[in-house]
Amino acid sequence: MTPASWRIEPLRQMQAKKAGVPVAMVPPLMTQDDPQGKPSPIPPMESGHSSTVESDDSRSFPSLRKSWSGVPKRGHMPVPGDPPLHVTPGTPDIVASISQHSSTPTPPLFDRSPEMEAMILKLILLCLVSHATALINAGFGSKLSQFDDVFMSTSVLSQVSNVGSGIRCVLLCLQIKACVSVFHRQQQSLCQFHDVLFMSPEDGEQETDTKYYSLITDACPPGYxxxxxxxxxxxxxxxxxxxxxxxxxxxxxxxxxxxxxxxxxxxxxxxxxxxxxxxxxxxxxxxxxxxxxxxxxxxxxxxxxxxxxxxxxxxxxxxxxxxxxxxxxxxxxxxxxxxxxxxxxxxxxxxxxxx
Incomplete structure (x- = not known):
């Protein structure tokens, strides 16, 4: 048996078994013009629509021959407007029946339970934090360590409370066009936005756990x-x-x-x-x-x-x-x-x- 027919033969036997035909009755795979019974590969299915299409097995197993009307091309996914698929009455059903216009509703892709929604929300937040960290590492925010534990109270554009990280403050600063720098005052959970870049830490006020970031965007280098x-x-x-x-x-x-x-x-x-x-x-x-x-x-x-x-x-x-x-x-x-x-x-x- 050639490699091609060796791969096909078990499939033919399985189809016959589903149809209720004894496996022993399945003849060997032959071409129509080979009286010696030598097996040969099954030729590929012809593409295109046909009013009557025979399965690969029907050449050597006539009792399993099926007649289908309106069969689409191989690889064609049924879409609305295609002709309905009919099977000739009385024909053994080798292939699973196909319903082109099923009325059964499609099940949801995942469980919409509160626990699942909470898990999805956590994943989204994790992705946002990871992306924000990447933005800062790529140069969207530069931490000025000489201003650690110091903050300035002048040239304040605005403030946002209940913010737990400097990364979040930098992202909020990015949304304000006039924002040049931002303090994250961790004790206050506060972002404090400025339209200038401070250069003298000695001018500031002392406050533990305060960090200062300069905003860096586009082609403007650090320190500018x-x-x-x-x-x-x-x-x-x-x-x-x-x-x-x-x-x-x-x-x-x-x-x-x-x-x-x-x-x-x-x-x-x-x-x-x-x-x-x-x-x-x-x-x-x-x-x-x-x-x-x-x-x-x-x-x-x-x-x-x-x-x-x-x-x-x-x-x-x-x-x-x-x-x-x-x-x-x-x-x-x-x-x-x-x-x-x-x-x-x-x-x-x-x-x-x-x-």
């Missing part, structure tokens, strides 16, 4: 401030340099001095700089120059400037070397408004990364 509401990513550099050196440092990072082209950005910058004692000690170089033509201020990319936040009495429009911009803290009531200054002065600077 990402205000998603203004779509700006930047970093304050608290080391005094000449204008050319600060600009060179920004350029080496693939960045440029920060562009402030609206009142909203100016207000945000002032709020960020004044949020920490370490960052409000000196003035900052920002983007903007009239070195090419005195009095005509342009950004680093050649765009003309249309928004200005000048300090009283500025710009001075001196013709020698006073052709770069600073956000200055010299005048207290106009803190971090702009002045045209000399590039050889040493100041802090702010680099911006384009998103």
């Amino acid at each position: 401030v990402h205000n998603r509401h203004l779509n700006i990513c930047y970093q304050l550099h608290l080391n005094k340099m000449k204008y050319s050196d600060g600009l060179a440092d920004c350029t080496a990072r693939g960045e440029h001095l920060v562009v402030i082209d609206s009142e909203d950005k100016q207000n945000h910058m002032v709020k960020q700089i004044t949020s920490s004692s370490a960052s409000q000690r000196f003035s900052y170089f920002i983007d903007g120059s009239d070195a090419q033509t005195e009095g005509q201020w342009i950004f680093h990319d050649g765009r003309p400037m249309t928004y200005f936040a000048w300090s009283p009495g500025f710009p001075e429009n001196k013709t020698v070397n006073f052709d770069v911009l600073t956000a200055s803290k010299i005048i207290p009531e106009y803190i971090y408004t702009w002045q045209d200054r000399s590039p050889i002065e040493r100041k802090f600077y702010i680099c911006q990364k384009d998103l």
Whole structure:
């Protein structure tokens, strides 16, 4: 017996047994034109619809021949609109009967008991927590350990109570466009959201089990401030340099001095700089120059400037070397408004990364 017929033969005998035919009466598997009785593989079933289709066994076992009308193609799943499946009366039923349009309702896939629903809910929550942890590990939240057991009470956007983890606080911060950082005050079960990034732990208040996270999204690296509401990513550099050196440092990072082209950005910058004692000690170089033509201020990319936040009495429009911009803290009531200054002065600077 060939391998193909060896695999088919037990199936033929089982079908005969179901039909009530003695197994001994089942003739060997033969082709119609092989009088020697040598077994051969059964040819594959022809595809397509047929008014009369014979089973593979009917060639060698005529008594089990069946006539079906409207038999679909092999592999075709019955759908509404297909012709009904009929079996010729009086024919032994070898194959289990098929009801194409069963009225029996489909049983539910799982038990809908309260215990099962509670288990499913726990699995969903576990997946959410695992996904949140992956988000933070991937860079959506960076824990600033220097702020452990410290919290700040200034520049608070909002608060959410009954929150048990810092991960949850970071996820909630992600939903607030203006949120830049968040404290998780574990003793209070409280998330405290801020629109600035604090830089001086010594400015805060002591509270045990408090953690601080900065929000990191998209291409804005750790240590930078990402205000998603203004779509700006930047970093304050608290080391005094000449204008050319600060600009060179920004350029080496693939960045440029920060562009402030609206009142909203100016207000945000002032709020960020004044949020920490370490960052409000000196003035900052920002983007903007009239070195090419005195009095005509342009950004680093050649765009003309249309928004200005000048300090009283500025710009001075001196013709020698006073052709770069600073956000200055010299005048207290106009803190971090702009002045045209000399590039050889040493100041802090702010680099911006384009998103």
